[in-house]
Amino acid sequence: MALCDDTLLCNFPKCRIKLCGFAWVTACSHAFCDQHGSGEFSHSPVICPACSSALSGKMDIVRTELSPSEEYKAMVLAGLRPEVVLDISTRALAFWSYQIHQERLYQEYSLSRAEVQIKQLEKMLNQQNQSRELDLGAMRGEITSLRKVMEEYKRKYSEVAERLMERNRQYQKLQGLYDSLRLRNMTVGERDTPARHAHHPVGPAGVFRHASSPRVSPPFLAMGPKGDSSSSSLFTCLEPDIPTTFFNFRSPAKERGRPFPQNQ
Template sequence: MSICDDTLLCNFPKCRAKLSAFAWVTACSHVFCDQHGSEKFSRSPVICPACSSALSGKLDIVRMELSPSEEYKAMVLTGLRPDIVLDISSRALAFWSYQVHQERIYQEYSLSRAESQLKQMEKMLTQQNQSRELELTALKGEIASLKKMMDEYKRNYSEVSEKLMQRNRQYQKLQGLYDSLRIITMKDIHQPPVFHSGVARHATPQRSPPFLSLGPEGDSRFLSALEADGGKTFFQFSSPGRDKCRPFIRKH
């Protein structure tokens, strides 16, 4: 039975449907919908699905019409003594109060179970939040380390780029020097010879080595070069002996 209205609910544990039209009422103060009452009470022995009580009496199970007609209301208690009418009414009210009490107990049980589930969910949520905070802290630390590495890579990249630019400038300078020297060399090679008094000479005379230059400095350089290479042995010749030359002279 719902607390907000005055409608009975089926006492079958898996049903809990609102009752309308017809209902099955038991002597143990339980009520069931027409579907489950017809299914459960058609078997033998008859047992209450709510409290497992045996219902062997003839009037232990009654199929009642929940919305009786006005004629039925006018005739059902007609002719009975007032005390019997009051007794019947008190028993009907006791049945109704029992249903209300059972519904309140069921709602309290459902509320306590929902509260326990809520506490468990809150506990799980707290644990998940703590784990997420730990993961977030670890991720923040990892992000900070990655940012530090990225800054270091950027600094290294800028240094390498600057060095590369310097190398490129040096390369361009060397390339320019090489091109100029190559052009000068090609001009010297392709320049035609100049003729003086019947002798062909190149326009640019070749320079003699430094140690063959004229003058006192040239002589000293020449002598020093000879001394370094063994000048004494250079001007000394040993004539071969006569005995050694004789075998080469043929006699006719």
């Protein structure tokens, strides 16, 4: 704030608006806007809201116009001795210098608080950036592993696809062979059908008559002692419980030791 700048700020905490019109000034060199000055200085005891100083004197608080008229300027110091005018001007300039100094201190305090907050925010930002970098590195590693898994699956898929294509080719080949064999068998069957009808004549009821097979010779008969067939019987074994094999096949027990009969 420069000396030529005629703008003052309200010294009430959390106000800090530019003073215009009327303002309240105190003997402790503080200035307040008309709203807060009227509210704070309307009850007793009167305490300065900026420095908590007691303002009990009659001239400790003055409500002044910041932009006085020309008539007021011409008459406010008229008739006063030069040293009084200089003393009043010196005190007025001291009030203004104090306001500038206080404003500079306030700005420095605000700047220091802002710097502290900026440092805290930068620290928090660095911590968050580090955590994000760690998370990003973990995600990159996971993406790399997933890419490897995806490449492995792609390789397996290509192998399976090649196997499937090979199986399909084999299946098509076998299907072609099967179709050709079926057609060949159908052709051979159609050629053999007339020959079968010629060898197997059809009977009256439409049934094929099979050719008579040669008569089977009767089984061998065991001849009796006289050589006749009246006492002959089938050549069997008297012990049915014993399995009939080549080694235990024998004649009845009664005829053991008899000579084999001869036909006369």
